[in-house]
Amino acid sequence: xxxxxxxxKLAHPVINGSGTFDAIAARRAFGEAVDAEFPFAAYVxxxxxxxxxxxxxxxxxxxxxxxLVNSIGLPNRGLAGYIxxxxxxxxxxxxxxxxxxxxxxxxxxxxxxxxxDARAEISAVELNVSCPNVNTGLDIGADPRQLExxxxxxxxxxxxxxxxxxTPNAADVVACALAxxxxxxxxxxxxxxxxxxxxxxxxxxxxxxxxxxxxxxGAGTGGLSGPAIRPVALAQVAAVAARVGIPTIGMGGVCSxxxxxxxxxxxxxxxxVGTESFRDPTAGAKIARELGFPLSPSPTPARPDAHxxxxxxxx
Amino acid sequence: MSQAPFARxxxxxxxxxxxxxxxVLRIADPGGPEPEPGQFAMLAAAEHWGGGEDExxxxxxxxxxxxxxxxxxxxxxxxxxxxxxxxxxxxAGEEVWVLGPLGQGFAVPEDGRRxxxxxGGVGIAPLAIWQDVLASEATVLLGFRDGPRAKGAALLxxxxxxxxxxxxxHHGPVTDLLVEDLERGAHATVxxxxxxxxxxxxxxxxxxxxxxxxxxLEAEMACGFGACYGCVVPRRGGxxxxxxxxxxxxxxxxxxxxxxxxxxxx
Numbered sequence: 161x162x163x164x165x166x167x168x169k170l171a172h173p174v175i176n177g178s179g180t181f182d183a184i185a186a187r188r189a190f191g192e193a194v195d196a197e198f199p200f201a202a203y204v205x206x207x208x209x210x211x212x213x214x215x216x217x218x219x220x221x222x223x224x225x226x227x228l229v230n231s232i233g234l235p236n237r238g239l240a241g242y243i244x245x246x247x248x249x250x251x252x253x254x255x256x257x258x259x260x261x262x263x264x265x266x267x268x269x270x271x272x273x274x275x276x277d278a279r280a281e282i283s284a285v286e287l288n289v290s291c292p293n294v295n296t297g298l299d300i301g302a303d304p305r306q307l308e309x310x311x312x313x314x315x316x317x318x319x320x321x322x323x324x325x326x327t328p329n330a331a332d333v334v335a336c337a338l339a340x341x342x343x344x345x346x347x348x349x350x351x352x353x354x355x356x357x358x359x360x361x362x363x364x365x366x367x368x369x370x371x372x373x374x375x376x377x378g379a380g381t382g383g384l385s386g387p388a389i390r391p392v393a394l395a396q397v398a399a400v401a402a403r404v405g406i407p408t409i410g411m412g413g414v415c416s417x418x419x420x421x422x423x424x425x426x427x428x429x430x431x432x433v434g435t436e437s438f439r440d441p442t443a444g445a446k447i448a449r450e451l452g453f454p455l456s457p458s459p460t461p462a463r464p465d466a467h468x469x470x471x472x473x474x475x
Numbered sequence: 476m477s478q479a480p481f482a483r484x485x486x487x488x489x490x491x492x493x494x495x496x497x498x499v500l501r502i503a504d505p506g507g508p509e510p511e512p513g514q515f516a517m518l519a520a521a522e523h524w525g526g527g528e529d530e531x532x533x534x535x536x537x538x539x540x541x542x543x544x545x546x547x548x549x550x551x552x553x554x555x556x557x558x559x560x561x562x563x564x565x566x567a568g569e570e571v572w573v574l575g576p577l578g579q580g581f582a583v584p585e586d587g588r589r590x591x592x593x594x595g596g597v598g599i600a601p602l603a604i605w606q607d608v609l610a611s612e613a614t615v616l617l618g619f620r621d622g623p624r625a626k627g628a629a630l631l632x633x634x635x636x637x638x639x640x641x642x643x644x645h646h647g648p649v650t651d652l653l654v655e656d657l658e659r660g661a662h663a664t665v666x667x668x669x670x671x672x673x674x675x676x677x678x679x680x681x682x683x684x685x686x687x688x689x690x691x692l693e694a695e696m697a698c699g700f701g702a703c704y705g706c707v708v709p710r711r712g713g714x715x716x717x718x719x720x721x722x723x724x725x726x727x728x729x730x731x732x733x734x735x736x737x738x739x740x741x
Binding site for chain 2: 188
């Protein structure tokens with residue numbers, strides 16, 4: 161029993177949300193057990209950008225009712241550092257590696273996906289389009305016309321499966337999904353975090369005490385994840401899966417096999433576990449097992465060059 | 476570094492002891508790995524985790540390991556918010572989720588330096604297990620807000636105490652005792668844990684005197700194993716360190732100024 165995504169054969173339908181599981185750090189903390197019982201059927205890297213980023217100033221976290229607001233700021237070594245330092249270690253994981261990339265122009269994104277296409281260790285690329293366009297200031301992924309243009313521009317630069325990670329902070333997420341598909345995406349993944357704000361707590365001496373209007377998070381706003389967003393995720397995944405012809409990867413607040421089943425039932429091909437892995441690093445494995453899939457990772461990770469020359473997956 | 480089992484584990488509470496304003500949570504962990512002093516674990520109550528103030532807590536909470544006896548791990552806690560409140564309510568026989576031991580612990584003093592332990596408030600916890608395993612007798616200086624909290628000093632042996640309100644020991648910050656002690660002899664390595672303002676004062680004093688300092692830091696932390704990138708502190712020379720995997724014990728020379736805001740969700 162296995163699952164297929166755009167030619168990638170996966171042991172089960174549970175992967176990780178980008179930026180919610182650091183396989184390299186997990187090996188340091190937990191040792192060989194991470195590989196022996198790897199919780200995901202594919203490993204999605206955190207977002208890689210062309211230049212290294214140190215990330216946002218702390219505080220970066222705010223605990224919300226049933227969730228978490230984060231403002232991490234995509235810290236990463238940059239493309240060259242990722243390829244030189246992280247990728248050799250990620251390549252030894254027992255599952256295929258999907259590299260998530262973000263750029264602020266089509267040219268930047270093209271450079272990123274081309275570099276990933278050239279690496280045999282990378283099986284697929286996920287585009288993070290929750291990035292403001294340097295000219296318009298609007299998130300690339302929030303504007304269907306812009307999104308289609310960007311995907312169309314980078315599509316010829318990559319032979320491997322190209323997944324577009326949609327932003328939920330858009331007026332019409334279905335239109336964005338259709339734009340990604342029209343531009344040539346092989347799959348869409350959703351939802352990313354919902355834009356959120358937390359204010360600095362102030363001691364309140366009474367009902368008339370002044371409240372703070374200073375943002376708590378170092379970068380101002382952040383993104384909400386966790387169980388609080390699950391019904392939103394379910395609605396958006398259902399709406400998108402009903403309209404696009406390409407596979408959908410559903411995520412948002414999944415904590416159990418029942419939540420994963422809901423997303424699969426409304427049409428998702430795969431589900432991703434994100435914030436729940438913070439509470440339990442083996443959550444993905446437990447969910448896969450409860451869905452009825454064997455825990456053991458795919459014995460033969462899909463060969464990264466297996467997709468060359470194949471038509472983009474439209475199934 | 477002691478590696479943690481790769482899964483949170485459901486473990487049984489053997490006791491919840493009062494220690495002045497604090498509680499000592501004792502958890503049975505038969506066959507669990509022996510932690511290194513300075514390491515921590517992520518704790519969450521097995522039941523009713525959530526639904527408190529503002530529908531919190533949601534995330535597990537990070538606690539330094541205060542003591543390890545064959546098969547039993549101790550944690551020091553203070554009720555300061557919905558997470559710690561729920562944990563403080565727990566009693567023997569109830570269960571907690573435990574992920575750990577995690578992070579980098581203390582390193583032994585080099586060059587024949589003596590160990591000088593400086594703790595503040597609930598932050599004295601990792602110094603207790605460190606005193607247990609240090610080969611030679613350590614100097615122990617502990618600071619507390621008031622008398623009920625100063626009772627926490629019983630966790631360590633032979634402590635000199637300072638209190639903010641003067642009810643026990645020296646009336647003033649524990650750093651007064653540190654200055655006095657370093658003037659008697661600076662051939663020491665300082666091991667410290669406590670509130671951010673105290674840590675910053677200790678860091679700056681040690682840096683000014685060329686005394687090595689190992690700081691056990693606290694930070695807002697969602698996961699404890701390097702996944703969330705939420706618990707960062709600025710690294711001297713640029714960039715950030717993750718408290719959970721690069722620490723929680725970090726050499727003072729690697730740190731910039733410690734922000735007074737640093738802390739954990741309560």
